[in-house]
Amino acid sequence: MTRSGVNIKFVIHHFGAILLLEGIFMILDDLISLYYDPLHVTILLSSTVVTLGAGGFFFLSTKNATQSYSDRETFLIVTGGWVLISLFGTLPYLFTGYIPSFTDAFFETMSGFTTTGASILNNIEGLSKGVLFWRSETHWIGGIGIIVIFITIFNFISNNNVHQLFSSEFSNVTGQKLFPKVIQVTKVLLIIYVSFTVLETYLLMQGGMNFFDSVCHSFGTIATGGFSTKNNSIEGFSPYIQYVIMFFMMLSGANFNLYIALFSKRKNIFKDEELRLYLFFIFLIGSIITLILFFKMHYDFEYSFRTAFFQVISIITATGFTSTDYLQWPEYAWILLIFLMFIGASSSSTGGGIKVIRVLIAGKYIKNLFKKASHPNLVSVIKYNGKPIPSQVIRRVLAFIVLYLLIAIGSAFLLMVDHVSATTSFGSVLTCMGGVGPGLELTGPASNFHALPDFSKWVLAFDMLVGRLEIFSVLVIFVPDFWRS
Amino acid sequence: MTRSGVNIKFVIHHFGAILLLEGIFMILDDLISLYYDPLHVTILLSSTVVTLGAGGFFFLSTKNATQSYSDRETFLIVTGGWVLISLFGTLPYLFTGYIPSFTDAFFETMSGFTTTGASILNNIEGLSKGVLFWRSETHWIGGIGIIVIFITIFNFISNNNVHQLFSSEFSNVTGQKLFPKVIQVTKVLLIIYVSFTVLETYLLMQGGMNFFDSVCHSFGTIATGGFSTKNNSIEGFSPYIQYVIMFFMMLSGANFNLYIALFSKRKNIFKDEELRLYLFFIFLIGSIITLILFFKMHYDFEYSFRTAFFQVISIITATGFTSTDYLQWPEYAWILLIFLMFIGASSSSTGGGIKVIRVLIAGKYIKNLFKKASHPNLVSVIKYNGKPIPSQVIRRVLAFIVLYLLIAIGSAFLLMVDHVSATTSFGSVLTCMGGVGPGLELTGPASNFHALPDFSKWVLAFDMLVGRLEIFSVLVIFVPDFWRS
Numbered sequence: 001m002t003r004s005g006v007n008i009k010f011v012i013h014h015f016g017a018i019l020l021l022e023g024i025f026m027i028l029d030d031l032i033s034l035y036y037d038p039l040h041v042t043i044l045l046s047s048t049v050v051t052l053g054a055g056g057f058f059f060l061s062t063k064n065a066t067q068s069y070s071d072r073e074t075f076l077i078v079t080g081g082w083v084l085i086s087l088f089g090t091l092p093y094l095f096t097g098y099i100p101s102f103t104d105a106f107f108e109t110m111s112g113f114t115t116t117g118a119s120i121l122n123n124i125e126g127l128s129k130g131v132l133f134w135r136s137e138t139h140w141i142g143g144i145g146i147i148v149i150f151i152t153i154f155n156f157i158s159n160n161n162v163h164q165l166f167s168s169e170f171s172n173v174t175g176q177k178l179f180p181k182v183i184q185v186t187k188v189l190l191i192i193y194v195s196f197t198v199l200e201t202y203l204l205m206q207g208g209m210n211f212f213d214s215v216c217h218s219f220g221t222i223a224t225g226g227f228s229t230k231n232n233s234i235e236g237f238s239p240y241i242q243y244v245i246m247f248f249m250m251l252s253g254a255n256f257n258l259y260i261a262l263f264s265k266r267k268n269i270f271k272d273e274e275l276r277l278y279l280f281f282i283f284l285i286g287s288i289i290t291l292i293l294f295f296k297m298h299y300d301f302e303y304s305f306r307t308a309f310f311q312v313i314s315i316i317t318a319t320g321f322t323s324t325d326y327l328q329w330p331e332y333a334w335i336l337l338i339f340l341m342f343i344g345a346s347s348s349s350t351g352g353g354i355k356v357i358r359v360l361i362a363g364k365y366i367k368n369l370f371k372k373a374s375h376p377n378l379v380s381v382i383k384y385n386g387k388p389i390p391s392q393v394i395r396r397v398l399a400f401i402v403l404y405l406l407i408a409i410g411s412a413f414l415l416m417v418d419h420v421s422a423t424t425s426f427g428s429v430l431t432c433m434g435g436v437g438p439g440l441e442l443t444g445p446a447s448n449f450h451a452l453p454d455f456s457k458w459v460l461a462f463d464m465l466v467g468r469l470e471i472f473s474v475l476v477i478f479v480p481d482f483w484r485s
Numbered sequence: 486m487t488r489s490g491v492n493i494k495f496v497i498h499h500f501g502a503i504l505l506l507e508g509i510f511m512i513l514d515d516l517i518s519l520y521y522d523p524l525h526v527t528i529l530l531s532s533t534v535v536t537l538g539a540g541g542f543f544f545l546s547t548k549n550a551t552q553s554y555s556d557r558e559t560f561l562i563v564t565g566g567w568v569l570i571s572l573f574g575t576l577p578y579l580f581t582g583y584i585p586s587f588t589d590a591f592f593e594t595m596s597g598f599t600t601t602g603a604s605i606l607n608n609i610e611g612l613s614k615g616v617l618f619w620r621s622e623t624h625w626i627g628g629i630g631i632i633v634i635f636i637t638i639f640n641f642i643s644n645n646n647v648h649q650l651f652s653s654e655f656s657n658v659t660g661q662k663l664f665p666k667v668i669q670v671t672k673v674l675l676i677i678y679v680s681f682t683v684l685e686t687y688l689l690m691q692g693g694m695n696f697f698d699s700v701c702h703s704f705g706t707i708a709t710g711g712f713s714t715k716n717n718s719i720e721g722f723s724p725y726i727q728y729v730i731m732f733f734m735m736l737s738g739a740n741f742n743l744y745i746a747l748f749s750k751r752k753n754i755f756k757d758e759e760l761r762l763y764l765f766f767i768f769l770i771g772s773i774i775t776l777i778l779f780f781k782m783h784y785d786f787e788y789s790f791r792t793a794f795f796q797v798i799s800i801i802t803a804t805g806f807t808s809t810d811y812l813q814w815p816e817y818a819w820i821l822l823i824f825l826m827f828i829g830a831s832s833s834s835t836g837g838g839i840k841v842i843r844v845l846i847a848g849k850y851i852k853n854l855f856k857k858a859s860h861p862n863l864v865s866v867i868k869y870n871g872k873p874i875p876s877q878v879i880r881r882v883l884a885f886i887v888l889y890l891l892i893a894i895g896s897a898f899l900l901m902v903d904h905v906s907a908t909t910s911f912g913s914v915l916t917c918m919g920g921v922g923p924g925l926e927l928t929g930p931a932s933n934f935h936a937l938p939d940f941s942k943w944v945l946a947f948d949m950l951v952g953r954l955e956i957f958s959v960l961v962i963f964v965p966d967f968w969r970s
Contacts, residue, residue, distance in 0.1 A: 072859050332902040339894065366884050367964075373957055374557050374967040391876060398883030399851050405890055409824065417817040422908060472858055479852075482859040 006483065009065035011076045016059025018081045022088060023052035025141055026134065029092065033130025036212075040096065044130050047091030054088065072482060079474050082465055085141075086110045092134045098127055103454045110461040112138025114468035115350055117226020117320035117437030118428075118460070120450040124231050129212060135227050136216035142468070143223025143252075143350040144193050185260065192259050197222045200248045207241045221248045224351045226320030226437035233322045233445070234310070242306060242323055246313050253317030253345035254278060273385055278316070278346050278356045285336050286312040292333045316340040318352035320437020322445040334440075338427075341434040352435025352467050354404055361389060361397045403471055408433055411463050418456045428452070432460040433467035491968065494550035496561045501544025503566045507573060508537035510626055511619065514577065518615025521697075525581065529615050532576030539573065557967060564959050567950055570626075571595040577619045583612055588939045595946040597623025599953035600835055602711020602805035602922030603913075603945070605935040609716050614697060620712050621701035627953070628708025628737075628835040629678050670745065677744050682707045685733045692726045706733045709836045711805025711922035718807045718930070719795070727791060727808055731798050738802030738830035739763060758870055759842045763801070763831050766841070770821050771797040777818045801825040803837035805922020807930040819925075823912075826919040837920025837952050839889055846874060846882045888956055893918055896948050903941045913937070917945040918952035 026048040033041045089112065090105035099105040104120045111118045112135055121127070127135070197218045204214035216229045228234060234242055254275055261267040269275060289308035293299050299307070310323040315337050326334045344353015364382050372378055381388045408429050415425035420442075427440025428449070438445040442452070449457065466474045476482055511533040518526045574597065575590035584590040589605045596603045597620055606612070612620070682703045689699035701714045713719060719727055739760055746752040754760060774793035778784050784792070795808045800822050811819045829838015849867050857863055866873045893914050900910035905927075912925025913934070923930040927937070934942065951959045961967055 071861060075859070331907060332898065335898050335901050335907070339898070342894075362884070362887055365880070366888055369881065369884060370957070370961050370964045371966050373961045374560070374964070376556060391880070395850070395876070395880050395883065396854065398880065398887055399847070399854060402847055402883055402886050403851055409827075413817065413820050413824070416820050419816075422816060422820070472855070476855050476858045479855045479859065481856050 005072075006076065007066060007069050007073050009062045010067070010069050011073055011080065012058050013062035013065045014077045015081060015084055016055050016057070016062065018077075018085060019051055019055025019088060020059060021055075022085050022141075023048055023055055025137055026051055026092070029130045029134040029137060032133040032212075033128065036129035040128050040130050043095050044092055044134075047088075047095050050091060051088045075473050075476055075482075079465070079469060079477055082113060082469065086113055086461075089113065089134075089138055092131050096128065096131055098131055101454075103457050104450070107449065107457045107461050108135070109138060110464050111432075111437075112136075112225065112227060113142035114435055114464040115139050115142050115223045115225040115318070115352070116432055116435045116464045116468075117220065118432055118439070118443070118464075119227065119437075119448045120457070121448065122450055124229065132216065132229050133212070136219040136225075136229070139223040139225030139227055140197070140219035143219075143225060144190060145350075185257075188260055188264075189256055192256060193222060196248060196251060200244065203244045204241060207238060207244060209237070209241060217245065218248070220321065221245055221319065222252050222350075224249065224252050224317045224319045224345065224349070224435070226314070228321060235323050239302075239306060242310055245321060246306075246310055249313045249317045249319045249321070250282070252319075253313070253349050253351045255346040255348045257348050271385075274346050274357045274360060277360050281316060281340065281343060281356070282309070282312055285316075285340060289329075289333050289336060292330065296330060311337060312340065315436055316343060316351075316353075317345045317349075318435040320431070320435075322438055325444065325446040327440065327444045327446065338430060338440075341430045341436050344434055352433070354401055357384075358397045358400060360384070361394060362401060364389075365394050365398070400471065403475075404433070407463070407466060407471070411459050414459045415452075415456045418453050418459075420452060420456055424452075425456075428456070428460055429463055432463040435464065435467050490557075491561065492551060492554050492558050494547045495552070495554050496558055496565065497543050498547040498550045499562045500566060500569055501540050501542070501547065503562075503570060504536055504540025504573060505544060506540075507570045507626075508533055508540055510622055511536055511577070514615045514619040514622060517618040517697075518613065521614035525613050525615050528580050529577055529619075532573075532580050535576060536573045560958050560961055560967075564950070564954060564962055567598060567954065571598055571946075574598065574619075574623055577616050581613065581616055583616055586939075588942050589935070592934065592942045592946050593620070594623060595949050596917075596922075597621075597710065597712060598627035599920055599949040600624050600627050600708045600710040600803070600837070601917055601920045601949045601953075602705065603917055603924070603928070603949075604712065604922075604933045605942070606933065607935055609714065617701065617714050618697070621704040621710075621714070624708040624710030624712055625682070625704040628704075628710060629675060630835075670742075673745055673749075674741055677741060678707060681733060681736060685729065688729045689726060692723060692729060694722070694726060702730065703733070705806065706730055706804065707737050707835075709734065709737050709802045709804045709830065709834070709920070711799070713806060720808050724787075724791060727795055730806060731791075731795050734798045734802045734804050734806070735767070737804075738798070738834050738836045740831040740833045742833050756870075759831050759845060762845050763841045766801060766825065766828060767794070767797055770801075770825060774814075774818050774821060777815065781815060796822060797825065800921055801828060801836075801838075802830045802834075803920040805916070805920075807923055810929065810931045812925065812929045812931065823915060823925075826915045826921050829919055837918070839886055842869075843882045843885060845869070846879060847886060849874075850879050850883070885956065888960075889918070892948070892951060892956070896944050899944045900937075900941045903938050903944075905937060905941055909937075910941075913941070913945055914948055917948040920949065920952050 026044075030041055030044050030048055033044050086106060086109045089109035090099075090102065093099035093105040093108060094102065099108060099120070107118075107120055110116075117139070124132070200218040200221055201214045204217060205211060209217070213229050216227075219225065220227050230236060234245060255272070258269040258272055258275060262269050286309040289312060290305045293304035293308055294301055297304070307324050310321075311326050313319075314321045326337060342354055343359055344355050345351020347355050347357040361382075361384060364384070368380055368382055371380060382394065383389065408426075411429045411433070412422075412425040415428065416422060420428070423440050424442040428443045431437060431439040431443070443449050449460070452460070511529075515526055515529050515533055518529045571591060571594045574594035575584075575587065578584035578590040578593060579587065584593060584605070592603075592605055595601075602624070609617070685703040685706055686696075686699045689702060690696060694702070698714050701712075704710065705712050715721060719730060740757070743754040743757055743760060747754050771794040774797060775789045778789035778793055779786055782789070792809050795806075796811050798804075799806045811822060827839055828844055829840050830836020832840050832842040846867075846869060849869070853865055853867055856865060867879065868874065893911075896914040896918070897907075897910040900913065901907060905913070908925050909927040913928045916922060916924040916928070928934050934945070937945070
């Protein structure tokens, strides 16, 4: 315990456990390397050893930590944990020399773990298989949330506090205690996550993709990440493969709790208001862009449909795979994609953005305000899925949106100070906060984040983390009150 | 009464009265014309006659209207009234042929009445004195709010409903019943408004500006409008004149109720939290830009100070006079001005934007959220000027900000569909919603809105109205529920 009342030893103990877990995952890419390019394996093995060593040291040196902790310790474990795995996650890039700059390596790793998918690599296909696999693995680990895996395997944080941890990584907007047994549910989530990954890998292989690429793309899809093993992302693959990826992106952008409800209680999940709005956005914007491509760009209909919906699904789910350079479309078509970057995917999914449920709640509240303005005596309760929404939930949702936009504007300002153009700045910030991947202009689908100055890359890495952990868990640590007892 | 339950006759009766009042104001520019360019007077007189005639017809043909009305009628009177005076206000431009296009004339008039100050005129100095005076007059009328003048002179809307009208034009964010006698207060407001105008005119004349220009610039300042009689706005005037205008812009961007408190109760107004934050924003951003101009642009210090603070005050108060082309500054300097366009002036001022008080309340609430996150047992009440803020006020404030941003994004999208570039679109929308005047790129200080396509001009005219009437009064009319009884 320090003077501030934060149990630092307890926090460091958990940092140790997180790093140990990361090291275990690193063994996978050592094995891949052993199979595909054995000459590389010792270099990769050394990052594994360093990570396991650091984790073991933290873990063992603090094993006498007292078990007293509050929300503050959990905030520190989550946010600090994400920074820490990103720091150690740079080692495979740095040791192999594929990414010599520490800033670039940190950007790439944070982009991986936060499932953003924004890259600084000019030649992805030049990487060795082991490193490529690690790159895709960061998505897969970050998608489910290292904490969730952690809970499932170690089982050693009390049920009570798990709730706080869980909410930080798996947005639970309405704040209802969904699960009497969080640990139980977490295990089911992990099973669904793994099943989707296996199923997509199988279907991609059916389309002629090799095993290695299939696994990597499945990792990128199910985590809504977006790192591909190819320089031009999904553009070179067959229509069948594009449709498979579209389908699994859509699945991964929906609320995972719905799948639990579907399998365990045989609920009709299509009555869920968030799911309906999520599908509606995809249908609406997808259709508009299909028509634009068909009538304005004169593509054939199937291609227009596939390309429009691929980009729409990829961006609303915050995946960020691309099957075309959307900046070649008319400006008013790609600005619709920017709108989708704001909205983002469903709550309790691995996607980013403001999240459909918040858009829904804010929209209902505003609609109600207007109703009341013209009919002041009207008594109307704002409901979500049939249940009244508590008033503090509405306020928190609105505050979240305001804060989200403020951070976006503030970050774009910092990029501009760093001599990045206005369009590139806003595009990059929105895509990183939303966890999408490709941005506009200099950071569009046809290029990458390599050319940005270092300071801007750090700002964007921070934006990725803020977006992934839904703002509060990160910013709260910077509020002086946090450190007062 | 119609089937919808809206008392249309009552609404039209008030439209008549509003037009009659506009016609009376038009007589002023007929007199100016008679003095400066007598050949023009018959043309201007004909617009006056048409306006008075239409007003008289509406007023007299509905004088048997029942006096039963609710908030819905007042929304229609306010919003419809603003559209109507803008329609008839185009006549001096159209009849004289200075602005041959109806779209352009409507844009210019709406820009005048909403005190935006965005212009489509390439050669302002080519206008006759009578028309120039009408242009500045639209600012002055729109600044105090035609309804406020209306109440003062006609005295014939019941005290109860005046409150609703008053709130639409003079933002009253916290919703407290400030005034036991609204009509009384309105009269005092009008006296302050006139006094400031007279005082500024006098001080400008002391600096060598002629009477005509002094009156027009005072109209533009006190109303936080921004129409100048010169092509290059305030740039050509002496430092003394620039300082005088800066001072009165600052006065006009503060909450006018503070002046009442100062004069009537001898209150220490510097304890007012909104005023403090408003002055803080000016001081902070003004200082930063002063340093940028001094160190990066190598201007002398007095010029850096004056130019930085002139632009900052002009934009936060939503006036829009310019003393330099700020687009020549580094990008990160003018992006700070964009930030000020969002924030806007104080509540119960004639300025635009989101308003300082909303920024303050949203900020306090968010700060509180963070405090509670790390200290869940903390009981803290959010206060404004020592009084707790009701929770529905916080929600409304947050919803307002969200809606404001959504309308901005939506409008910019429409401009882009109309083939306007992204930067010009966002700059134009923000400056029009905020009631500022100059935007970015094509609509920056060195140019004007003339080159935009017609459809975009209509979107921007709508944005000006939405910004001036603080969203709700305008949008509520488009909600189908409004027309249901």
